[in-house]
Amino acid sequence: MHVSLAGKKNRYEFELAGKYSILTGNSADRKTEFLKTMIRYKNGVRSVSCNISLGSYKIRKENIFVYSNDVSAIDSYRSAMLKHTDCLFIIDESSDIFRDREVAAVFQASKNYYIIISREIMGWLPISIDSIYTLVNQNGVLVNVPKYCENNEDLTKIKKADYILTEDSKSSRAFFQYHFQCDVCDRYYTKENIRHTMDNSCLHSALMEEMEKHRHILVAFDASAYGYFYELLLKVIGSRDVSILAWNSYENYLLRCPKFGIHLNKDDAGCAYNSLEELSYHRLREILSGYSISGLHSVLKDSSFVQYPLTLI
Amino acid sequence: MLKIDYGRPDFCIDNADLEFEEEFEYSWLKDEFNVRILEEVEHALLNGNILYDMTEIDRTFGIYDISSGSKALMLTHELEEPMVWGPLFGDNCAGLLLEIAEKKDVVIYLKNIINFPEERFRAYSFRLGREYTDYREYELDAVMGVTECMFL
CATH class of the missing domain: 3.40.50 (Rossmann fold)
Known part of the structure; x- marks a missing residue:
């Protein structure tokens, strides 16, 4: 999956693969800013553009779901994740969906892609070691780099x-x-x-x-x-x-x-x-x-x- | 004293964004330690109420746009008897967290392993019921503690 998100203040280019990708690392490396920029894109802010593609398949705006820290989604996330397929869900670390007891079962049954911003060790998610990333600024573009390895x-x-x-x-x-x-x-x-x-x-x-x-x-x-x-x-x-x-x-x-x-x-x-x-x-x-x-x-x-x-x- | 336990109890601060919105007062920005948080974690200089990115001088942002780690540090510094969820803190917050804990009791609940500066590390383990004897003991206790609460 290639994610390209550009606003006036930040530009992100991610290369991801597989169902789950984890963004982790130090504070203030603009992980949450990625999510907020995506929210602005979803809300039609003119200066924000986004392109998310899996080969020739493009994930459209309405198929991107963003769960931030400040909006409760615990009552709605289940139906979204189970009703839709081949969508992208971006979830921040303090989202209340992680408090739901059924969250593990919902994630596993869901046929969607996930970018999860978190430092928490969620033992219930089968994450590939090479799908854990930090963000690095490369010439003004924030890119994901593997935390441990390119390939397991x-x-x-x-x-x-x-x-x-x-x-x-x-x-x-x-x-x-x-x-x-x-x-x-x-x-x-x-x-x-x-x-x-x-x-x-x-x-x-x-x-x-x-x-x-x-x-x-x-x-x-x-x-x-x-x-x-x-x-x-x-x-x-x-x-x-x-x-x-x-x-x-x-x-x-x-x-x-x-x-x-x-x-x-x-x-x-x-x-x-x-x-x-x-x-x-x-x-x-x-x-x-x-x-x-x-x-x-x-x-x-x-x-x-x-x-x-x-x-x- | 830094006191370490494991899990994510309902009563701890686990959503720095919402807590900060509720608690923050602009007088906090007159506090030198809070200004240090902005400089050392956000790499930002404060001018009035605007933050200027030290690495990208054209980039400005507001206090509510700072990271959850910085918000969690300020809340820990300002509130009495803070009890905070550990994953809010990146490793780049760890030194400042230890400094706060030198002046008052701070309880953090880990569901990850924070890498502290080893030479300055001192903390109490609820799990062991005593202070850690050395940093390695903290690391292994954290492995066990995080494992025990991993599926909770």
Whole structure:
């Protein structure tokens, strides 16, 4: 998606992809000003122009919805998000819609694009790490720059590992166990006598415990839905030497392997899927008969699915 | 003292725009600290009631157009017993926030991790029931605290 918004005082040029984009960063870097300028555009202010396009498809003014901090939308946002499709919703951090208990379900069911201005860690949204941006002034134009990486897989750094900590399914754990000769975490971990399923919301907590027991850990996560947890993981890692495997998702990785040769990215997911992870899972299920997350499919035991050098582990 | 808890309780200031509209008085602009907020966070110089962008001299704006972080800082500075939602503050507000907390109790509720200047950091953790012993303890406590309230 290309967003071009120009008023007398500010000019914005964004390149975005996928359903959710997050604008975050320091105060006073004109994130809210972007939203206010968009409101002026929607209200027909003459000196403000805007062009939002997805390839040849243009998002028209009436298909842009703006939820600012000072206008209550908690009673109206649900019908707007669920009735419309392929629209753009721009939401500021203190909008009261985030107080609604149903907000997670509404976002996930909605087939629209979102630009969310916020520093809050919203664990209920599957944000891609490479969809988190800050704003930078480049020659008078405010552009979005990635906070962490241009592409999720740029975060991958694999050194020595004798223990793999992953938040993923039984299938991916079985994949690691089959192809790599090292320990892989269990499906559950226990903290303070409470058993937790090893999902992306507790990977960093599990890492805190495991760093005491293992010297060489590889943390593997589906970066296309891990955006909000990545900051927490970085804080836990601190200055420790921890290997990271930041594939877009396990299924996305398998699809790219030579056997299937299918390359999917956020543009393919569009707003029809909440994340590239979700799209990749559905696509893999379509092409690999009998694929499920509860076990390792026999086809996936082929060595051609190992694209990272075995010698590093 | 800066006091840190986690979540977004109804009673905390979580909408700086609306709170500022209600509370702001132009006499606040006579306060040196508030002027510093405008200079250090907004990069703006105050002349009368108009703010001039120090980086783009032709750009002017009004006090109600400042960022939510600056509004939250001014509210924290001016109000008694401030209880403020942490995500309102960008990291560039953190030093000034610590300065405010040197003079009075300030409670912030985090749903993110604010990066404070480590050498000046001192705060109380409601979650631990005591002051942090060092900055690393704050970071790990914040990870756990934010995780626990992430889905609330």
